[in-house]
Amino acid sequence: MSKSGTRCAACKYLRRRCSKDCIFAxxxxxxxxxxxxxxxxxxxxxxxAKSLKDLPVHARAMAADCMSLEASWRIADPVYGCTGxxxxxxxxxxxxxxxxxxxxxxxxxxxxxxxxIPYETQVVQDxxxxxxxxxxxxNEEVFKFDNV
Numbered sequence: 001m002s003k004s005g006t007r008c009a010a011c012k013y014l015r016r017r018c019s020k021d022c023i024f025a026x027x028x029x030x031x032x033x034x035x036x037x038x039x040x041x042x043x044x045x046x047x048x049a050k051s052l053k054d055l056p057v058h059a060r061a062m063a064a065d066c067m068s069l070e071a072s073w074r075i076a077d078p079v080y081g082c083t084g085x086x087x088x089x090x091x092x093x094x095x096x097x098x099x100x101x102x103x104x105x106x107x108x109x110x111x112x113x114x115x116x117i118p119y120e121t122q123v124v125q126d127x128x129x130x131x132x133x134x135x136x137x138x139n140e141e142v143f144k145f146d147n148v
Contacts, residue, residue: 008022008025010036011025012030013037023052024048026061039064039068041071042067042070043071051063
């Protein structure tokens with residue numbers, strides 16, 4: 001039971017009295033009933049209670065947070081859940097790394113042009129030539145990143 005004497009969100013949802021040793025009370029307070037609602041819809045009350053009881057006391061808060069996040073992602077995206085979010089973030093990382101490699105290659109090309117202008121009169125003037133050089137630099141191992 002919470003300190004103010006009210007039932008926790010789980011006991012309210014399950015329509016029962018909240019005892020002093022209620023496993024849900026510290027992790028599903030009455031002021032945030034949506035948190036328990038999501039967890040209950042995805043995992044069920046018995047599974048959540050068993051999971052929390054099987055863990056040491058110091059790890060229960062993190063487990064409740066993880067269950068809550070996983071349940072909310074699963075409700076938002078029933079097919080992929082948190083995997084969908086992770087995949088989207090990894091795709092964004094790959095796109096940004098590719099863009100960074102292209103910018104670094106373009107920067108290297110321009111630096112090389114600046115350094116060779118006094119010695120050579122031929123400068124790449126066609127944009128198509130620069131794009132070809134950028135693609136060549138991007139494909140080199142110097143600008144490769146490990147996928148996350």
